[in-house]
Amino acid sequence: EPTLNIPNFAKNILEDNFNDWGKYPPSIAIPSFGNSIIKYIERRYPSAKNLLTLDNNIVPVPGTREPLHLVGLLAKNLKGGKTIALVTNPFYHAWRAGSISSGSDIYWLNALPDNNYIPNISNISEKILNSSVIMYICSPSNPHGSVASLDYLKEAILLARKYNFILAVDECYCDIFRMNRPKPPGALEAAASLGKGLDKLIIFNSLSKRSNASGMRAGFIAGDKNIIESYKLLVSNGASPVPIPIQKVAASLYADEEHHTKACIHYDKNFSIVEKYLKPFYKDFKLPDAGFFLWLKVRDDQQAAKILWNKFSLRVMPGSFMGINVQGFNPGKGFLRISLVDNKEVIEEAMKRIQLFLQSEIS
Amino acid sequence: EPTLNIPNFAKNILEDNFNDWGKYPPSIAIPSFGNSIIKYIERRYPSAKNLLTLDNNIVPVPGTREPLHLVGLLAKNLKGGKTIALVTNPFYHAWRAGSISSGSDIYWLNALPDNNYIPNISNISEKILNSSVIMYICSPSNPHGSVASLDYLKEAILLARKYNFILAVDECYCDIFRMNRPKPPGALEAAASLGKGLDKLIIFNSLSKRSNASGMRAGFIAGDKNIIESYKLLVSNGASPVPIPIQKVAASLYADEEHHTKACIHYDKNFSIVEKYLKPFYKDFKLPDAGFFLWLKVRDDQQAAKILWNKFSLRVMPGSFMGINVQGFNPGKGFLRISLVDNKEVIEEAMKRIQLFLQSEIS
Incomplete structure (x- = not known):
């Protein structure tokens, strides 16, 4: 976890909104948090601006560990017979948990020095792809810190669409980059450049690294409106909503670049x-x-x-x-x-x- | 949700522990919260005192909606073939979500005026019980506010043990009772009186009603050490831990009876x-x-x-x-x-x- 501090303005927001701890949190974003996410996406991934609406494409999440797992439940009935989850190796445990919850066997995609630690997805057999219900990739990659190119992300999206599986892109490290290099491109930008909406794509964004706030459990997922709709239903039936005071702090943290x-x-x-x-x-x-x-x-x-x-x-x-x-x-x-x-x-x-x-x- | 306030001491605790929002929450209880839960159980269910240890039998949870659902995942592979979840009707959505995630068909247990809205579990057929992987009951019952007797809870535990399924007892309302009547007995007390540990039992306890803190998402689950062990693994791989500042507040709320x-x-x-x-x-x-x-x-x-x-x-x-x-x-x-x-x-x-x-x- 980061050792820098959460900005002090967060403290004031929590103090001013103490009574909100008594209110049941909605499964969706409160307006201030929702607007902040939208504006953040517009700044961070300008070309994706018109791809998303708060109502259709975004859900707040208590960090990304839980949704990276639970999205697997949404992949469960995508295909009949024995299914496969495509997972980057080395891996984050939540990707494997999601694969297990999708009822799939895992086909590991090795991240190697030869391909700058971004796993090769061009050589997966047709047979494997036909059985796949979900693919987990991560950029910037954990633990190597490699950045997938826009073309790579486009290729992944096209595969997901051609073979009808969920593409889960873990972008937890997207805001921790070297200042003298280009910002890591996002899968939302790749989708924008393909020009066919967010079909099959879901990205995972968190304040844990960006804002040194891993103890707050705050972030959002964004993507395909069908996946998002199912995920909202999942949250209201059996997952954790984000408490309102945390949503208010998160709104300010996503708005602040300093x-x-x-x-x-x-x-x-x-x-x-x-x-x-x-x-x-x-x-x-x-x-x-x-x-x-x-x-x-x-x-x-x-x-x-x-x-x-x-x-x-x-x-x-x-x-x-x-x-x-x-x-x-x-x-x-x-x-x-x-x-x-x-x-x-x-x-x-x-x-x-x-x-x-x-x-x-x-x- | 309750309209009373969260006690003011909670505000001070949050203010004093702001820096903990930067620390990744453990999947288990921090010592102060763990000790407070143990003492709460000792006060609330004195006979259960020696049944539990913090290490083996308790996990903090962000409210009970999520664990009521996710415990279903732990029931998934309990039995082969087509399995059944036994669920009280009317029902809380998380019970149904858990049943679905357990891969089971639901066999509904109707809560009727004739049996004081506590569903009859004496007449479930052997065939159904043999296929069951989980049973959801609730006492005090939601929405009727009926209280299951100690004998009823014992009967449920014995069924779970005889037919090898998880007994999930939702006790969210256990601390909201009429002051001129006996306190609702708990399933932990029923287990204590049966004298064979917590085998197959898991109970769900929350601060949402007790402390008017539904926006905090804090509570605990307690029970069978195998179920708890699997649940801890589930949390560290893909569910929400409880933030440390919330655990500190929860410790004080469980300790305060006023x-x-x-x-x-x-x-x-x-x-x-x-x-x-x-x-x-x-x-x-x-x-x-x-x-x-x-x-x-x-x-x-x-x-x-x-x-x-x-x-x-x-x-x-x-x-x-x-x-x-x-x-x-x-x-x-x-x-x-x-x-x-x-x-x-x-x-x-x-x-x-x-x-x-x-x-x-x-x-």
């Missing part, structure tokens, strides 16, 4: 520290375009994580713990996920220790 | 107004033992609701909208659900109008 820019600058600085210390050890060292994780190649990730903990008191995540072994191959193997959420002093100290570790590996 | 007693007195007064005005119209008029709804017999509920709205500007719910028609019979038909959450002036005025309506029906 705190979000500060967060990006914070991560940019941390990545420049990373580059300074680690670049010398890698022939083709490249910082990720987005996100706040470093996905670092090492010889043996589990061994490296152990050494870093035992000898350097650094806690990092072995990549192989984040991926699943498919036919003897785990795409997370040989990588460490290193979180860069702390302040620059902590990051600098951590990089010094990783430098020492890498030196010891060479010698 | 505001809860005030709420009961408020409803008691409203029911005494109801009695004064409506008793003369009914031969065997009886106030419900619990809850804050009046379940009023009328000739034609849909017609009555229309007249009350058109001629008396009173909004009430036709009972037939809350039940489902099973083989030509809807157990909600012929009743109105009248909410008694407002202050006594409003209730008195409403009862005067209902009196006029009932007089017009007779003449």
